[in-house]
Amino acid sequence: MKAARYHDRGDIRIEEVPEPVVAPGTVGIEVAFCGICGTDLHEYLDGPIFVPPHGHPHPISGEAAPITLGHEMSGTVYALGEGVDDLAVGDSVVVEPYIVRDDVDTSTANDSYHLSPDMNFIGLGGRGGGLSERIVVQRRWVHPVGDLPLDEAALIEPLAVGYHAFQRSGGSAGDVALITGAGPIGLLTAAVLRAEGITVIISEPSPLRRRKALETGVAQHVLDPTTQDVVAEVLALTDGVGADIAFEATSVQPALDTLVEATKPRGVVVVVSIWGHRGELDVQKLVLKELDLRGTIAYVNSHPATIALAREGKVDLKPFITGVIGLDELVDAGFDTLIHRNETAVKILVDPRR
Structure with missing residues (x-):
């Protein structure tokens, strides 16, 4: 089958790899869509970061570059390993793409399994990836999504990032939040906040992304940091108080500086x-x-609540999908667009069988 393989910084190749084996306790998933994540872009430009470099295998997966990329995936169950009896072939599912040690408690009783030693992600640290035609995943990490369309379901993973970031902030209905960056994570974090009754202010230089924030209704106020004094605007909108909670979703220094200035005394700044x-x-x-x-990494027991937000219509994921490409177009139409023309796109999905 075809798969996108990360060899090194700036070196991603579409290659033929063996189909995965469905072992006891695992689920075979035919990938429908896989999103290109900002983390994938960081690996391409600055990595390896999460990807284990060639010759230095990950201590849990035992794999090193080249590895198959892709961790924002949705698909259809095509096979069930022995012992898996609570799913059915044909079910629509998403993957919570963790790699953790077998002795880590991943139940709802543990709210820190994502912080366990040597944690990594499927599609970054090994064990296949969503940028391939098929993947086999341990049952624990597979979440059914019911009748949620599979293209929208591919955004559940980044939406879960936003949901966990909201939880880390301690925010609640009636708060005012400032988000720097209206890329996929910024927009989806805003969508969660709006669903939770929080007023959202977004600062974003890209006209397309500012429009997307307004069109989707995830922000009541959208600011252009290239022409507006964001700190002054936030203070004006909050009667001089400042934002209750703030989210950094850019990895750009001026954005973090703005949040420190614009957040109220004893407010919370979350680096996403x-x-x-x-x-x-x-x-x-x-x-x-x-x-x-506060830092926040990924999610922990967040997928069921996140899926419910989408299925109940509290978050509409469709408008955030701005393109669908084939696997062979990954670098030229996907990575190149998001790196050099990111003002033209929000979330680009890959259909591995296109």
């Missing part, structure tokens, strides 16, 4: 994006405002 370089922080401002600065 993956940084491929060192950032800086004015610690004195953090101290004098008694800000909480």
Whole structure:
């Protein structure tokens, strides 16, 4: 079968690989769609980051580059391994793409399995990936999505990132949130916040992405940091108080600086994006405002609630899909667009059989 294989920074190849084997306790999934994630772009431009470099296998998966990419996937069950009796062939599903040690408790009783030693992600640290025709995944990481369309279901993974970021913020209905960056994660985080009754302000330089934020209704206020003083605008919108909670979704230094300035005293700043370089922080401002600065990585037991948001119509995922391409177009029409012309696209999906 065809798969997108990450060899090294700037080196992704579409290659033929063996089909995966459906072992006991696993589920065979025919991939319908897989999103291109900002993390994939970071691997391409700055990596390897999560991808184990050639010659340095990951301690859990035992794999190293080249590995198959893709962790934002949806698909249809085509086979069930021995012992899996709560799914059926033909079910529509998504994958919670974790690689963790077998002795880690991944039940709802543990809210930190995503922070366990040597954690990595399917599609980055090995075990196949969604940028291929088929994948086999342990039953624990497979979530049925019912009648949710499979193209929309491919956005459940990044929506779960937004959901977990919301949980990390401690925000609640009536709060005002500032998000820097209206890329896929920024927009989907905004969608979660709006569904939770939070007022959203987004700062984004791209006209297309600003329009998308307004058209989808995920933000009540959209600012252009190239022509507006974002801090002044946020203060004006909050009667001089500042944002209650803030989300950094760009990995750009000025965006983080803006959040520190625009968040109210004792507010919460959540860093959502993956940084491929060192950032800086004015610690004195953090101290004098008694800000909480929090990191967030991925999700933990977040998929059921996230799927419910989409299935119940509280979040409409369709408008965020701005393109569908084939696997052979991955680099030229996918990565190249999102790296060099990201103002023209939000979420590009890959159909591996197109």
